[in-house]
Amino acid sequence: MTSSPISVIAASALTLSLGSGEARVEILRGIDLSVIAGETLALLGPSGSGKSSLLAILSGLERASAGSLNVAGADFTALDEDGLAAARRGRIGIVLQAFHLLPTMTALENIATPLELAGMPDAMVRAEAELVAVGLGHRLHHYPAQLSGGEQQRVAIARALAPKPAILFADEPTGNLDHATGEAVADLLFARAAEAGATFIMVTHDEALAARCGRIVRLADGRIASDAPSDSGA
Numbered sequence: 001m002t003s004s005p006i007s008v009i010a011a012s013a014l015t016l017s018l019g020s021g022e023a024r025v026e027i028l029r030g031i032d033l034s035v036i037a038g039e040t041l042a043l044l045g046p047s048g049s050g051k052s053s054l055l056a057i058l059s060g061l062e063r064a065s066a067g068s069l070n071v072a073g074a075d076f077t078a079l080d081e082d083g084l085a086a087a088r089r090g091r092i093g094i095v096l097q098a099f100h101l102l103p104t105m106t107a108l109e110n111i112a113t114p115l116e117l118a119g120m121p122d123a124m125v126r127a128e129a130e131l132v133a134v135g136l137g138h139r140l141h142h143y144p145a146q147l148s149g150g151e152q153q154r155v156a157i158a159r160a161l162a163p164k165p166a167i168l169f170a171d172e173p174t175g176n177l178d179h180a181t182g183e184a185v186a187d188l189l190f191a192r193a194a195e196a197g198a199t200f201i202m203v204t205h206d207e208a209l210a211a212r213c214g215r216i217v218r219l220a221d222g223r224i225a226s227d228a229p230s231d232s233g234a
Contacts, residue, residue, distance in 0.1 A: 008167055008199050009035035009058060014067035016053055016222075027053045029222040031067070037166070040190070040200045042210035042230070045219035051203045052171055054219065058201065059094055059169045060084040072166045089118050093160030093168045093198070095189070097175040099152040101144040101159075107131060108140040111159045120163065130158035133195075134188060150181035157189060161196055168193050170202040174209070186212070 016028040028050050035041055043051040056062035057069065060076055063084070069076040074087040088094075101110050111127035120126070131140055134154040144152055153173065160168060170189060174182030186209060193200040202213065210216050211230050218226045 005036040007034050008037045008072050009033065009201075010068075010070045011058065012068045014054070014057060014064045014069060016050075016057060016062070017065045027222055028057070028064070031224060033058075033217065033224070033227075035199060035201065037199055038197065039215060040193070040213040041202070041215045041217060042213040043201065043203045043217050043219060044205065044207070044210045045225075046205060049219040050222040051219045055169055055171050055201065055203045059092055059167075060088045061094070090120075090163050091166050093163065093165035095153070095156050095160045095168070095170040095173045097172040099144070099149075099156045099176075101152055101155055103144050106141045106143055107136060107147065107155045107158075110144070110155055111162050114159065115162055118163065126162055127158070130162045131155070133192065134158045148181075149177050150185055153177060153185050154188065157185070157192060161192055161198070164196060165198055168196070168198040168200050170200070172203055172205070174206075 011031055011033040014028055014031040018025045045051045057064050072091040079087055108127050111130055112123040115123035131137060134157055136154055174185050177185060204210050213230055216230050217224055
């Protein structure tokens with residue numbers, strides 16, 4: 001008897017609203033979503049459809065206004081901001097369009113320091129191994145300003161995967177890169193997520209990039225418009 005797939009994300013009736021009264025804006029309008037361990041999933045939709053807001057809630061960067069959400073065994077709707085930060089640690093890796101590297105730290109320090117703050121052992125060793133894995137073994141001691149945009153995003157990917165998270169989120173990860181560099185970074189993201197055995201969820205407006213995922217969830221006006229396997233995804 002085969003065991004049923006493990007759900008790493010279970011969201012029900014998620015809503016997000018900002019402001020109050022006449023100024024109230026509904027960003028998400030009742031999202032139901034279940035994600036199985038090991039899936040690659042694209043959140044696709046035009047600007048303003050709610051895809052980045054949904055990713056922020058699923059990853060614990062933002063709290064939903066209402067609904068229920070369980071991520072990697074943690075009840076995110078029951079946690080305050082400090083609780084969400086603690087729940088993200090070790091469970092979730094995030095790669096954003098802006099690289100968010102600390103300019104006064106080397107590539108190695110940008111990865112090792114969060115590991116050290118989280119109390120993880122062998123932070124420097126692990127950070128170096130991750131940089132080697134993304135092809136930056138020769139850039140360990142370079143500062144962000146000394147790195148190209150593609151190299152900075154590779155550092156950000158290494159930082160996200162260094163804690164060995166169960167889930168990797170990426171929000172328009174190639175948006176600040178030229179086409180060729182963006183394709184190389186996308187290749188790396190998919191490869192590293194697969195090697196780590198992480199569930200991979202990516203926000204994009206790029207149909208071709210979304211098609212590389214095994215499943216595409218399309219958003220429109222804060223709602224899920226469609227949810228289906230990708231024709232060409234893995």
